[in-house]
Amino acid sequence: MQEILFETELNKIQEYEKLLEGYYPTQQDKYNALDLIDWDFKEFQTQYLSHKFHSYPARFIPQIPKTFIKLFTDEDDIIIDPFCGCGTTIVEAFLNGRDSIGNDFNPLACLITKVKAQLISEGDLNLLAKKLMELKRYVDSDHRRPEYFKKLPKRNISNLFNRDMINELCLIKEGLEELKAHHEIYDLGLVALSATIWSIIESENGVDIFVNFYKKISNMADIIKEMRSIVKKQPKAKVLHGDARFLEIDSNISNLIVTSPPYVNALDYYRVHMYNMLWLGMDYNGFRRHEIGGHSHFITNRFRLLSEYLADMLRSMIEMNRVLRKGGICVIAIGNSSLEYELIESYKHFLAFAPYLNFKTVKTIFRNIDTTRKYTSRDIGKIDDEYIIVLEKTNDININSRDDGFVEEIVTRQMREFEQKVQKSPGSSLRGKRVSEKRLKQNSGRIAEAIRLIPQDIKIKG
Ligand SMILES: C[S@@+](CC[C@H](N)C(=O)[O-])C[C@H]1O[C@@H](n2cnc3c(N)ncnc32)[C@H](O)[C@@H]1O
Structure with a gap:
């Protein structure tokens, strides 16, 4: 039995590798190949080589960047991850012979990424x-x-x-x-x-x-x-300690971004890594001020976290468009979150941003996350599914990520839609809790207040 199981697993892995090595004459053929993949990657090893160097919360599995790198790039392409965390995308680019640029505001993330993508003599x-x-x-x-x-x-x-x-x-x-x-x-x-x-x-x-x-x-x-x-010929892996909303990367240089941004109201990375950073003499307070998705503020109205988060992500996506070449692919992996018993489907908001940013939606892939992995948060519980959205850049945009007017307008639209959804069916994320109707009704008032405060909440802090 054991042997039979082993053989099936092996076959799955071989099939996957074969699929990645296949010849796909057109971009559409490559997009079609994505449909042949079992994105749960249940039988696959997800911790190998330098991926094992250091644990990191909410990292994604290496097969996500690997698939897109192998299918959509050549050896002379540059792969970018603006929220590189512990460098999963950068390591995969390195192992597959591609140059890459990783960026993260967490200095510990930058250090880990750098060390994982170099061959010491x-x-x-x-x-x-x-x-x-x-x-x-x-x-x-x-x-x-x-x-x-x-x-x-x-x-x-x-x-x-x-x-x-x-x-x-x-x-x-x-x-x-x-x-x-x-x-x-x-x-x-x-x-x-x-x-x-x-x-x-x-x-x-x-x-x-x-x-x-x-x-x-x-x-x-x-x-x-x-x-x-x-790795025979060492590719270049550049790691930037910077803000994804204002990337210090030249425009139009990459054919592929693969990234998993922070979640709203999920993890405060600066807290998770506070002790490591302290021992290493790193500035965790600086990171705290610029961290996207943190939840140590707006305690009395958590929906303000959502408008702030959407604004930060919109600015980051403007930057993603800028650094990509026309025809380049932007892959974003993100799961759902929850705020005051309401479901936050971040990927839907990102898809709604896409047309304003000259991104065409190619497809949305859903995958189950192995729930035995540590991937939890006190506020949102276990994160057990993930959406991978695949966007294609159709053109440059004439918008700067510091353009508060644009950000305010788009975020307000998204928040209004969210308000309507909550009014229609409140309590979309009760997760087994019993919550009174009165309590849920309060959410509408809070969302209305969050909408009123958008002009001040979307401003860049610090
Ligand atoms: C979900 S994790 C990325 C994990 C990564 N894909 C991996 O496999 O390790 C999100 C990352 O966003 C980073 N981050 C938060 N705010 C940021 C900002 N303003 N600019 C750049 N990175 C930021 C966090 O430090 C964290 O490493």
Whole structure:
């Protein structure tokens, strides 16, 4: 039975690979090929090679970017991901021999992406191995108590870092600083340190810090060696620490964007990564100010988060149009969210933006997400489905992403449609909760207020 199952899985994978290698003379043939794919990718390995370096919330599976890269680009194309997170698209571009540009406002995301898409030389890896042995002696013999982080931000998990742990992490960090001149291995060391901090936060029974750090580096070094045998000619992977609403990327340079933007009211990435960023000396407050989809504000009227989010995403899509060439493809993967018991179908809003931005909708693909994966949020629960919208750029647009007038007009239309939908059938996302009619009626008033406040809420902050 096991063997039969194994064989079917193998067949599925082989079929998929064959489909990607096929010859498709026209763009329409390529679009048709998308219909032959089982987008749930249930039997597929989704964590391989450098995808394994560091965990990251709400990342998408590598098969999404891989499919579009293989079907729609050639080796001399540039692939862009304006919300690259831990670099899934960038790694896939790298593994498939394409240059790429990743962008994210989270400095930790940028660091992880950079490290995942580079092949460190054997010489540098040996230097790092030597440093690790030195570092081990250093950690074993040093009993100072530097307590650099006496003032950890007040959150429950600050209790996780006791004095000994703080000491050990500081010693590792100090040791790494001596490698700063060798920036590739220095960055790799920082990613391993950040992954170790993540293990501490996630672990219930404590972690042997140095052993964990050492293992992470050894695994990463082995993976880099393996990748060296796969990637013969190293493509360029540029990583920008920037705002997706104002990309520092030239116009008309790419044939393909594959991205998964933040969700509204789902995750505050700056909170998730606060400790990692703190240890790595990164500015998490700067990121907090520019993070799209965060929900630490507008506490009394959550629908204001929606208009703010739609404005941010509209600005980002204006930028996506600008960096793409005419005929280029823009692929956006996004799931539904929920606000005050109302369903937010973000992909429908993006599809409604498309015609204003000279994007033609090619297709919308629905996929189930493997619910065993950690992909949850306190506010919206488990995210178990995802929509992939495929848009084609038909022309340039003469609109700047800072154009508040345009953004206000389009967001107001979308919010009015949302208001009508909620009036017609309130409580579209109750998720098993019993909510009074009176409570749901309040939502209409809140949405009306959010619409009134659009001119001020869509303004760029900070
Ligand atoms: C859903 S995640 C992307 C995950 C990515 N596809 C991956 O596989 O790792 C959304 C990303 O948007 C980033 N982000 C939030 N606000 C941003 C902004 N204003 N500009 C650029 N990136 C932003 C977050 O830091 C997060 O990494």
